[in-house]
Amino acid sequence: xxxxxxxxxxxxxxxxxxxxxxxxxxxxxxxxxxxxxxxxxxxxxxxxxxxxxxxxxxxxxxxxxxxxxxxxxxxxxxxxxxxxxxxxxxxxxxxxxxxxxxxxxxxxxxxxxxxxxxxxxxxxxxxxxxxxxxxxxxxxxxxxxxxxxxxxxxxxxxxxxxxxxxxxxxxxxxxxxxxxxxxxxxxxxxxxxxxxxxxxxxxxxxxxxxxxxxxxxxxxxxxxxxxxxxxxxxxxxxxxxxxxxxxxxxxxxxxxxxxxxxxxxxxxxxxxxxxxxxxxxxxxxxxxxxxxxxxxxxxxxxxxxxxxxxxxxxxxxxxxxxxxxxxxxxxxxx
Amino acid sequence: xxxxxxxxxxxxxxxxxxxxxxxxxxxxxxxxxxxxxxxxxxxxxxxxxxxxxxxxxxxxxxxxxxxxxxxxxxxxxxxxxxxxxxxxxxxxxxxxxxxxxxxxxxxxxxxxxxxxxxxxxxxxxxxxxxxxxxxxxxxxxxxxxxxxxxxxxxxxxxxxxxxxxxxxxxxxxxxxxxxxxxxxxxxxxxxxxxxxxxxxxxxxxxxxxxxxxxxxxxxxxxxxxxxxxxxxxxxxxxxxxxxxxxxxxxxxxxxxxxxxxxxxxxxxxxxxxxxxxxxxxxxxxxxxxxxxxxxxxxxxxxxxxxxxxxxxxxxxxxxxxxxxxxxxxxxxxx
DNA sequence: CTGAAAGCGCTAACAG
DNA sequence: CTGTTAGCGCTTTCAG
Numbered sequence: 001x002x003x004x005x006x007x008x009x010x011x012x013x014x015x016x017x018x019x020x021x022x023x024x025x026x027x028x029x030x031x032x033x034x035x036x037x038x039x040x041x042x043x044x045x046x047x048x049x050x051x052x053x054x055x056x057x058x059x060x061x062x063x064x065x066x067x068x069x070x071x072x073x074x075x076x077x078x079x080x081x082x083x084x085x086x087x088x089x090x091x092x093x094x095x096x097x098x099x100x101x102x103x104x105x106x107x108x109x110x111x112x113x114x115x116x117x118x119x120x121x122x123x124x125x126x127x128x129x130x131x132x133x134x135x136x137x138x139x140x141x142x143x144x145x146x147x148x149x150x151x152x153x154x155x156x157x158x159x160x161x162x163x164x165x166x167x168x169x170x171x172x173x174x175x176x177x178x179x180x181x182x183x184x185x186x187x188x189x190x191x192x193x194x195x196x197x198x199x200x201x202x203x204x205x206x207x208x209x210x211x212x213x214x215x216x217x218x219x220x221x222x223x224x225x226x227x228x229x230x231x232x233x234x235x236x237x238x239x240x241x242x243x244x245x246x247x248x249x250x251x252x253x254x255x256x257x258x259x260x261x262x263x264x265x266x267x268x269x270x271x272x273x274x275x276x277x278x279x280x281x282x283x284x285x286x287x288x289x290x291x292x293x294x295x296x297x298x299x300x301x302x303x304x305x306x307x308x309x310x311x312x313x314x315x316x317x318x319x320x321x322x323x324x325x326x327x328x329x330x331x332x333x334x
Numbered sequence: 335x336x337x338x339x340x341x342x343x344x345x346x347x348x349x350x351x352x353x354x355x356x357x358x359x360x361x362x363x364x365x366x367x368x369x370x371x372x373x374x375x376x377x378x379x380x381x382x383x384x385x386x387x388x389x390x391x392x393x394x395x396x397x398x399x400x401x402x403x404x405x406x407x408x409x410x411x412x413x414x415x416x417x418x419x420x421x422x423x424x425x426x427x428x429x430x431x432x433x434x435x436x437x438x439x440x441x442x443x444x445x446x447x448x449x450x451x452x453x454x455x456x457x458x459x460x461x462x463x464x465x466x467x468x469x470x471x472x473x474x475x476x477x478x479x480x481x482x483x484x485x486x487x488x489x490x491x492x493x494x495x496x497x498x499x500x501x502x503x504x505x506x507x508x509x510x511x512x513x514x515x516x517x518x519x520x521x522x523x524x525x526x527x528x529x530x531x532x533x534x535x536x537x538x539x540x541x542x543x544x545x546x547x548x549x550x551x552x553x554x555x556x557x558x559x560x561x562x563x564x565x566x567x568x569x570x571x572x573x574x575x576x577x578x579x580x581x582x583x584x585x586x587x588x589x590x591x592x593x594x595x596x597x598x599x600x601x602x603x604x605x606x607x608x609x610x611x612x613x614x615x616x617x618x619x620x621x622x623x624x625x626x627x628x629x630x631x632x633x634x635x636x637x638x639x640x641x642x643x644x645x646x647x648x649x650x651x652x653x654x655x656x657x658x659x660x661x662x663x664x665x666x667x668x
Numbered sequence: 669c670t671g672a673a674a675g676c677g678c679t680a681a682c683a684g
Numbered sequence: 685c686t687g688t689t690a691g692c693g694c695t696t697t698c699a700g
Contacts (some may be wrong), residue, residue: 005678006678021679034685053678077411282586352696356696390678390692391675
């Protein structure tokens, strides 16, 4: 069954292709009568517009891309849901691309976008991303980019983030209030702003409370070496009594390390994590979390992108939209 | 910065568009010398083919769709990773669509695919899907569909599944061996084959062991009412001492219900769940799981789809590929 | 081996 | 209000 084209409808109704096209687009140029006839015929014949022909001609794809490190992450999964809701309401398609934390993947993906495949991009950069040329190149070819979560603030566009500094500061103070004296911070990348902000929130709180112990670890993207890095926390002398995880995927590893090294949470180690994870409450022990407003981040980022798409001359200037996170206190930090 | 087209390269090199096109496609018709020159110019000028023009002309999009109920599910997230790996190796793009368990969403999505937007479809149907017309319609327009996990076995195509009957049978036997006498089974849809298979595995095991107590609940897609349904298990007389969850997203709800109603796991209730969830080991108590080979299911499903795409006259017959699941025993069922 | 020409299906000027 | 014409950028006969 070959698909129905405008031409076939036109022939069927003895109209021109142009008229049919306009009628389906509900153009003011076409009489109501004709519109009705065309619509009816299109429905009956099962017409579905060829998106490739239409995109080629219109030079717009009605498609946005979401570029994220990983899909198996409750934060990103929820963000996507938020994005999808907005995109759907605008009649846009959403393409999801995973970088798997690889800069070269990310570069290849962005390169592809210079073809006009998508009208706009929502992006959270990889751990490895320490250059932005691949991003500016796309922006220069008039494809707007909006960042969320893992942003690059130096670029002239909107970043949707949460109050990382403040949350981290509050988290650190919370641990201090639970009489932690040696608090460690585990991040994933020294180059990411999000990580730097959380780290400085942590450090500021320590300074404010005159605590000299500082311990910042950087985990990567390999469970085995990350396991070792986390283990190292407890194998040296300055063994911490509290730890803040900046990365969701480290949760099982940390619980595993504590289990293996018989470090008891929370009596020996208080734990607190940035995450969005539905099961945090039912872990053993229940995990104190900093919940990011993932769904809303997705919505706001998408809305911002569509605003930029609406005006051809969107203003290109750096701007941040900050949505607050929320700390949920549970037993792991008690 | 407008994007570079074939025409621009052709002009630059004083060649015809056709020659440039063929050279870039590495056609045997073009001399090595010309190919080298064209490739070099294309690279220098930053040429990226317009996918819409190319798809329109070739009538193939080099794109496959993944249609799933939800992305925030560790099973589906891993399946996507498997699919992506294979798709990437074939130079295909992957479009992800979520039905959010809505049949009408699913129908709208499938409808769209009749436009030729994608060359093939990998699909796991929604809970609500009790008709397949929207699927056969797409298959009739020559877009091959491969099912995985939530399959419709009556359709003439390949289904990639796991041994649901056997796993469920084994799971039930396991609970019986732990001296459960009243085992409940919680599914999500009476129409889905996957659910029916798990249910019959459960029932067969009970029968085999001469246990007359049977208790099958069906949860939906609304946490609040699901919470009530799960609660009802413990509010009647025939209160179970074991339960098998067929659906990952019910895990937090069940733990919540047990917490609220002070049902202790595993002393009062042994629990076992179909899932793929990395944190199962660190729940309180650690959760016995039936792990599906999600990543491999994705890979095999994608490979099967590409095989179908390779031959224009792919044989349309029902076929199942079964990958085994694995039970991981933990404290929740001990 | 290279090029001219036709056209994928659609939309957008522009005439009528 | 409707139709004609001219492409969008690319691939593919088919001629040379």
